[in-house]
Amino acid sequence: METLNPRIRLVWGVGVLVTAAVLGVGVGVADRFALGVGAWIAVVAAVAVLGVGVGYVLVKYRVWAFEVRDDDLYLERGVLTRVHTVVPFVRVQHVDTQRGPIERAAGLSSVVVYTAGSRGADVTIPGLTPDRADALQERLRRLAIESEGDFDAV
Amino acid sequence: MKLHPLSVPYRAISRGISVGTSVVFLGITLSGTGAIPDLIGPALVGLAILGVLVTAGWEVAYYRRFDYELTDDGLDLASGVVSRRHREIPLRRVQNVDISRNVIQRALGLAALDLETAGGGETEASLRYVGYDEAKRLQREIQRLKRGGAATDAGESVGRPDDPEETLFELSMPELVALSLLSFDLRYVSVLAFGPVAFPFVPGIADLAFLGGIVIVGLLAVGLWAISAVFTFARYYGFRLSQVGEELRYERGLVQRYDGSIPLEKVQTVTVRENVLMRRFGYAALAVETAGYAPGQTPSGGSEAAVPLATRERVLDLAREVEPFDPPEFERPPKRARTRYVARYTLALAGVAGLLLGARALAGRPDLWYAPLALVVLTPVAAQLKWANRGYARADRHVVTRNGFWQRTTKIVAYDRVQTVIETRTIFQRRRRLATVVIDTASSAGFGGREASAVDLDRTDARRLRELVGRRLHERLGERWTERTGRR
Structure with a gap:
């Protein structure tokens, strides 16, 4: 099984940080206008969310694997819910590589695999270095073509 | 080719009425606020007439700028009054061709034709409106061309003998009546939910809520049941399913008449549905899902590729006609799954009691907030029923899943239709070493968690099923490939 690049934890961590900050500000505002408990509650809320979020990100990184x-x-x-997905190459419609702004800053890239399915219609593999993402995209593309035969993908 | 000339007045009048009335309403509302000078009667009428005229002009332009042609490889459409759009639909990709006609359209000899492919969420080609004969001709021609025939001009092929049409199923009047009485559409039940919620706010009723509530809910249920019966009757009046070559054809409808075609090779999933009442009387319903859309789903306004009601044996025979599967031998989830359902129902009841307690703290009533907890004694029964109706079966070419007590749904998926296989384990399932396997196809019925899923299998069974489905997909595709190339 292959794992993701460890730097993906930073990317997810930034998301957690933003969530914690927004929540902290929200609680701060609520405190100012309604609760009146004291500014410390906003800090406590933000730190609590940050703590839970960091733990979540670490577990998420440990669990994530693909092959x-x-x-x-x-x-x-x-x-919380473990998901194991099997995407047969025959069913792959197309493969994208994507780079969001935070991913770019961390020097990472994601590969998105699309199928015609109704639920697992797109599968994203985050946390790949750009070279690895390109290689994976190319490999998946080749495997999809090879396995295709002359079938309609639907 | 052009649309039917009568489509101009039909579209203009139906659109004009709505535009005219909305202009009048807008005028009345705005003139009261002083935003525009006060309008008097004649001005309003004039405004409405103007709206209608503009609509009529638009429809004439729409008609003049709309062109379609059926060629050897596909249907070409050119449309759009202001921004033009040219579209080519390759015939090989066509999933369903549906024709619908309401009462007025039937009197005028018009029909709406919708064509679905697997791509996108909306109908790919929609001809509003063509003559009924022309619609039937297109439907026939599309099927013929897909098999590799050459295009012919209009008129030539009308009335030409086609593939023999073999009737698979016809809904008799007693069956239709039975269907109307047996079907209790759960979609109407959501309306019911508002009833009990409103009671706490009606003064004096809270004390009676328990008895009175039950009576009122009962009355509502009977009313809704009558409504669903009437709707179902109109919907399935004159239902007929037939097979023409490699296609299924259906017809139905009292007020709005539908007929459509489904190519057998595009069938994704076959679903057998039986609600409690139907099971009691030995009946079942069958739905055939393709990638275009699912039965009862817009955008085609609820086209239906299904047998609404027949005896269980006939439904299974028909299902086998579409998808030749072996009689499934279901494996049930392990018995420990039942404890999960008991826990779930108990938590739900506790949640309801908690809400009522909260309501009491705020509003002072109802006093009997703990009443839902009395139902806890029933949870083992409910869990047992849920467990007993759940299961999955691995056949030679198909995987079959079954779920639900009130509405038992059996889904039959051929291995070579599988798109992805997803195994999930929530924290509650992990505690009990259980897992759910979702077998995803391209069927558009899947949206909203209605995919074929084998719920609460033992972990190792789930893993085995996940790998088996993936492997069988490849074997079946390989077999189909050699079948095809061998034949050539």
């Missing part, structure tokens, strides 16, 4: 197998792409992920 390019003979006939399919296999992924394991999820903190």
Whole structure:
């Protein structure tokens, strides 16, 4: 099984930081106008969210794994609900690489695999270095074409 | 080719009425506020007439600028009054062709034709409106061309003998009446939910809430049941399912008449539904899902590729006609799954009691906030029923899943239709070493958690099923590939 680049923790961490900050400000405002407990409650709320969030990110990183197998792409992920997904190459419609602003700052990239399915219609593999993402995209693309035969993907 | 000329007045009048009335309403509302000079009767009428005229002009332009043509490879559409759009739909990708006609359209000989492909969420081609004969011709021609025939001009092929049409199923009047009486559409139940919620706020009723509430809910239930019966009757009046070559055709409807076609090779999932009443009387319903859309779903205004009601044996025979599967031998979830359901129902009841307690703290009533907890004694029964109706089966070419007590749904998925396989374990399932396997297809019925899912399997069984489905998909595709190339 392959794991993600450790730097993905930073990217997710930034998300947690933003959430904690927004929540802290929200609680601060609520305190100012309604509760009147004291400014410390906002700090406590933000720190609590930050703590839970950091723990969540660490577990999420530990659980995340994927593998390019003979006939399919296999992924394991999820903190509260564990999700194991099998995406057969025959079903792959197209493959994207994506880079968000925070991912770019961390020097990371994601690969998105699309199928025609109704629920698992797109599967994102985050936390790849750009080279690895490009190589994975190319490999998936080739495997999808190879396995296609002459079938309509639906 | 052009749309039917009568579509101009039809569209203009139906659109004009709504535009005219909304202009009048807008005028009345605005003139009261002083935003515009006060309008008097004649001015309003004039405004409405202007609105209608503009609409009529728009519809004439729409008609003049709309063009379609059926060629050997596809349907070409050119449309749009201001911004133009050219669209080509390859025939190989066509999933369903649906024709619908309401009473007025039937009197005028018009029909709306909708064409679905797997792509996108909306209907890909919609001809509003063509003549009924032309619609039927297009439907037939699309099927013929898909098999590799050559395009012919209009008129030539009308009345030409086609593939023999074999009737698979016809809904008789007693069956229709039975269906109307047996179907209690759960979608109407959401309306019911507002009833009990409103009671605490009606003075004096809270004390009676328990008895009176039950009576009122009962009355509402009967009313809703009558409404669903009437709707179902109109919907499935004259239902007929037939097979023409490699396609299924259906017809139905009392007020609005539908007929459509589904290519058998595009079928994704076959679903057998039986609610409690139907099970009691040995009936079942069948739905055939394709990637275009699912039965009863817009955008096509509820086209239906399904047998609404038949005896269980007939439904299974028909299902096998569409998807030749072996009689499934269901494996139930392990018995420990039942403890999960008991816990879940108990928590839900506790939640309801908590809400009522909260309501009492705020509003002073109801006094009997703990009444829902009395239902806790029933949770083992409910859990047992849920457990007993759940299961999955691995057949040679298909995987079959079954869920639900009130509405038992059996889904049959051919391995070669599988898109992805998803195994999930929530924290509650992990505690009991259980897992759910969702077998996802391209069927558009899947939105909203209605995919084929084998719920609460033992962990190792789930892992085995996940790998098996993926492996069988490849084997089946390989077999189909050699079948095809071998035949060529």
